[in-house]
Amino acid sequence: MASHGELIVKLEGVSKSFAGIPVLHSVDCEFFAGQVHCLLGENGAGKSTLIKTISGAHAPDSGRIVFCGQDITGHLPAWAKQHGIATIYQELDLIPNLGAAENICLGSEPRTWLGQIDRREMRRAAAETLKSMELSLDIEAPVQTLGIAQQQMVAIAKALTRNNRIMVFDEPTAVFTKNEKDTLFRLIRDIKARGLAVVFISHHMDEIFEIGDRITVLRDGRVASHGPVTDYDHDKAVRLMVGRNVDSSRRVRSPSSGSRVLDVKGLGSGSRVRDVSFHVDAGEIVGVAGLVGAGRTRMARLIYGADQRTSGEVRLRGARVEPRSPITMIQLGVGMVPEDRKRDGLALERSVGENLGYTLVRALSRFGWVPWSRIRQATEEQMAKLRVRPNNPSIQAQRMSGGNQQKLVLGRWLMCHTDLLILDEPTRGVDVGARAEIYALLQLLRSRGMAILMISSDLPEILSQADRILVMAKGRVVGELDGDQATEEAVIAMAFQNEAEAA
């Protein structure tokens, strides 16, 4: 049992980059036993990456990680788990088809003298753990049949049965009701009392002030500020998260005079998207801001036909349409650049030219015959226009940098007739140079009359590119900002709603 105040985990000068893009810059951080240490920051500030360096899922490029006095830099997740670093991610580490009791004891099941699993003991141990958490749930049912909040509880129970020194919670309350959150907090206080160090990430400011002892604010991968929670209040925290000098070169926006291209009313799909209504005109960029899990991607996919809506209507250029599938919507002039270009965007093994040509080949082919030379020419022209580097259509797509890959996916929609372009995190994983090029391209398209709907978690990006900004939280549009109202603070304030307001 650790004494309170003992230093459990220390990060010294930890830096991490992905594909040349820095995500953490020389981060120093300390986590003490018996304390709840909250990490605060916008999407992309580096919180997730930071805790993954603690859990061993990522190895830092530079810097040290010290665990109970021992330098463990470069350790693996399995090691971390065995030696007392427990992480509760949103993608839980449970086995879906096994029961709660089995999951809790997995890998260290109590045995009888015959080597069999001692089921009675297993049930008893699991029930006891759950009882100490004041939970009652069916410990035999496959965990995939439990509600998500309950599954999270089982994952936590599993971590509790080991001798852990530090427990990391990555946005545990994202899907909780108030009661479940109270139960979790009771648990966390209990864990704290037992002398574990607790790391807690949440977007709900009120939760941080309720449960936290210390705060570290991350901004652009750096520690912007840290200290006891009593040193902070809501406004100060927001200011620290946003902190940068507002880009005064915000471009002058002329009001949109274009016709209405997209009109969405009452769009819904289960509980993930609820009663969303908005419009996009020709020649304007509408940004969609919000926290991860707010339903933005889902909403976009509903419009594109990649998922099926359950309510509401979609109108394109005034006419009601049925987004049955991407094929339908593409023919109507809609294109979408997906959030995950590696999974939903590109065939990485195939060549750049091949990937770029999907839409054009489909448009130009007649009974199987394809005007290859024309396609090749169009592809080369497009690559030049987009400044894809290196400008070689035969290279495999996976050899290109993130920025160039993104240009390919984007470029597809420029090679066929597109009236409405939907972008989901258009510059995620894209280097600064390509980013600027993509922004220039979007502005050019806008000036030529394209309607653009852009989902982004990058506030400066949304603020500099979008004409109007919709803010979503928990599946609903909770606000719209334009003109002078559109500031980072305003967006964050709207996005960081607590449940009472957004429910």
Place this chain on the structure above:
Amino acid sequence: MSAATHDLVATGSTGWRRIDVLARNGQIVVLVLLAALGGLFEPGFFSRLNLSAIGYQYSVIGLIALGQFAVILTRGIDLSQGSLIAISSMVSALTVPSLGLPGSIAATLAASTALGLVNGAVVAWTAVPAFVATLGMMGIARGIALTLTNGNPVPMTDAGFHHIAWGRVYDLPVPFLLFVVAGIVIALFLSRWPLGRHLYAVGGHEENARLSGISVSRVKLSAYALSGLLSGIAGLIVTSRMSTGHPLSGMNYELESIAAVIVGGASLFGGTGRVSAVIAGVLILGVANSVINLSGLSPYLQGALKGSIILVAVALSQIGLRSGRGRG
């Protein structure tokens, strides 16, 4: 089979019990219906001779279906079972003169289990997919079986061997008893022993199982070794029945074992299923087979019919599984 990421999707607490009960009893209902149909339309159905024939034939399939089930639980597949039966058949007949009855049985089981281990090693330690590895083994084992005596069958010289297929204990045929015993042992193993539960864990979510400290390699090796062992036992029965070691035995048995497992409610994606349902699946196939046999239709039409029924049954099970789980 794609490596889908597993989301833990809630389907409601009370729902699962209902689905599970249905899944458990569904097969039995179908079985009873089929048997009733058979009894109604074919007078000889419930005769001792017919039941014996079903019992023998489907004890063999049943044994390998149990092994196939273990492998499928880990999200794998074993296409080499029929060929392993052939090798076992040959090994048993060839080693009996020199090793005697117990020796040849031991040698046979050792050989088939070893080949199963090879399957498991390739699947566990290389990126070669299970169906490729066991497809390759299918060729390798069949080729070796054929080459041992240049394609010629080998007569079984030990009289005692006869009892494996033809003997009776308490008036129950030995193959049937072997099947039942194997079924009970494996059912217990899968529900009570850590390694058995780990088969479910690895199939359910391999990455999370690994993170929990389970040796995924060991689990997979065990599954394929078990399949090899059971194929060996099946091979012994087949040899005994014909009193001949035959290199062409076991042809296409793997299709029936896979079908039995799927009809028995397991998913090809692993992690689900119960031994009792698999046994029911075996019996369903056995009864269906018998009904078709007794129908008097042309033997080749029977073959086409059997194959179609297998595919339809598998298709229905797959569709049922998908909607039952609430996954799209």
Place this chain on the structure above:
Amino acid sequence: MSNESTAGPSGTESPQPHALIRGLTNDQRDLVSVSAILLVVVVVAALASGGTFLQPGNLVNVLQQNVVLFVLAIAQFIVVLTSGIDLSVGAVVALSSVLFVGYLDFGVLPALLIAVAGGALVGLVNGLMVVLIRLPSFVATLGAMQIVYSIAKLFTGGAALHASLGGAPIPDAVTGFYDRSVLALPYPTLVFVAVFIAALVYLRSSVGYFLYAIGSNDRAARFAGLPAGKLRVGAYVVASAITAIGGVLFAARVSYGDPQAGLWLPLDTIAAVSIGGASLTGGRGTILATVLGVLIIAILNNTMNLIGISPTLQPAIKGLIIILTVFLYSRRGS
């Protein structure tokens, strides 16, 4: 030229091949690999057979004897391209051979069309099972294999078919097919070349282009608006139709229809496709490399026969080849 490779979130980078090779595309690299293996095999064959392998008569022999395999490997490649596998190729050969012989009463061309239609129908069922029911292709085609063999046996009553259903003997045009040649190229080789060219055209069409897309990333292809389901079913139909042509060639060679033919063809074709560098997970490979792969298998068969390795051992060797090539190719960093 940018030489950076894209690092994943865990910081691992795809292995960098030798500088010389780096400039080539995937497909070109595969061709180099296969050609290298082919060269080795030819040398081994020449040495092992004491030079008899290289005699012109023997080379023609190799081609002629394996025409069916050449044709079938192309069919298997098309299915593998879509990340599937077709275990029913042998059964379709059996079926088409008996359909062809059986319906010769109607004339050679009509019988051919009926045989190909039969193959296409099997392909359609395979494709629908894979796309609509989402059965894994090896289960669907394994089941189809059994059923089709039964149907073939049903058609002939179990025995081989030496005459048409109407009792007419097989015409000379068919029995002599293998002996005729034009410009020193035997007819069967011409048929293969025709199929090869047709397949090349198919794969260079929009359909082929989309098949590569579906095989290498099905999700992305669907997201970009490609009709993945229809394309996949189409691939199975085309593949089985080509297989049926192979079956007719087979019937011409042996001068009868055999409802039990082709038991080892699935193994042979998968081995050929694997050696030819096609990835069994789809989206990679070329017809040319596959043909070279068949050549390697054919030469191996021939050499094994020449040096007296028992034909019964050959399935074992194919099985080993499949596992080895899949293993080795799985380690190639793209």
